[in-house]
Amino acid sequence: MATDYTVYGAAGSGSVPVEAALTLIGAPYRVVEAPTWEGDHQRDRVAPVNPMRQLPALVTPEGETLTESAAILIWLAERYPDARLAPAAGDPLRGRFLRWMCFIPASIYSMYWPRDVPSRLAGDDPEAQAVLLARTAERISDCWAVMERELAPEGRFLLGDTVSVLDLYIAVVSRWRPLRPRFHAVAPRLGAVARRVDALPELAAFWRDRFPFEGDYADARPVPGD
Template sequence: MANWKLFGVRGWGSTLAEGALAWTGTPFEFDEVEGFDRPGPSRERLIAVNPLARVPTLVAPNGEVLTESAAIVLRLAELHPEAKLAPPTDHPGRTAFLNRLIWFVSAVYPTFTYRDYPERWAPDAAEQLAERVDAFRQSLWRQFEAQLGDGPWTLGYEPSALDLYVTIMSHWRPRRAWFAANCPKLHAIALSAEALPQLAPVMQRNFPA
């Protein structure tokens, strides 16, 4: 069977999909599309499979296309339950897992769309928009920190894809130093998750020291 194909950029949102693929031991081909957000060959290759021209975009061996990281995580978890990327459907932590996974992609992730390109959304107030989005994202992380228990992982009992999100997204604004100072539980989770054998090579490749 042919490998999966991941369109992405090192250190960007495609790292979430790359981490999930590595976690489940799924072979894949990586198509580097750096510069996809401006006209050029990379953008054209990406648009051919995802008209929104966003990463991650993952093409399954049968040609099916997944364009949302949460969908990628859930599909890979279905295909590889032994990897424990997600709790099984009858697990008591399943509801919390689903709620927090969708929170990452519906509440936190969109802030990067507006913060990374503020001039697109508020050309006359780009700096002000960036400042407000930064402050809002920090408030989201503080809320999440306050909901965590005392366990070593987001769900407390064992690692899951939620910890994959924490460790990758903590490399983005407001970045690791802020998490260490303001969200120590999330910071500890991030450090533990990036040391997992299934994630360590992915983290080193995408966020070299």
């Protein structure tokens, strides 16, 4: 039986919070790099473990396959409770944790399926594609604003003074377009938490390798209060 996890993912993609969680847990893993937005040849690499041909997918050491980023993150947090990456069942914060872990993929992450390949919904009309990109960007910003209003951080991070997989999730998804400046404008409290996740010493090498802050993703402002 294999002893390592296998992550089907790509730098800068939805596999990054999964990889970050495994890094914090200290579980060995390898990545099958498959940037699916580059075309069918990459999506076909994922097809054997995910019929949707989407990232991420996780193959456990026991040979079980998990898909859907939120499900993988919740599962990892439950499998490794000593890592304290999520409130346990019965914890007063558990409901809040599950609500927002589901909100991110349902309301925000889902917008990137048409954004990655606008012709999926807008056809080959450049004007229609531009409208789709603009409206999905507005939807993403509106959803971050809802989360900002409804979720007050409980400490340095969203659920207390210990980082959770929810923090990892927002830190990665908020880096995608319409990019961090827009995110900080509509969700400054969430933005402060995201910067604290960016600054975790135990993830410094990981961020540099898997999602460096450079070019369009630059976010050099200091962490408020730290």
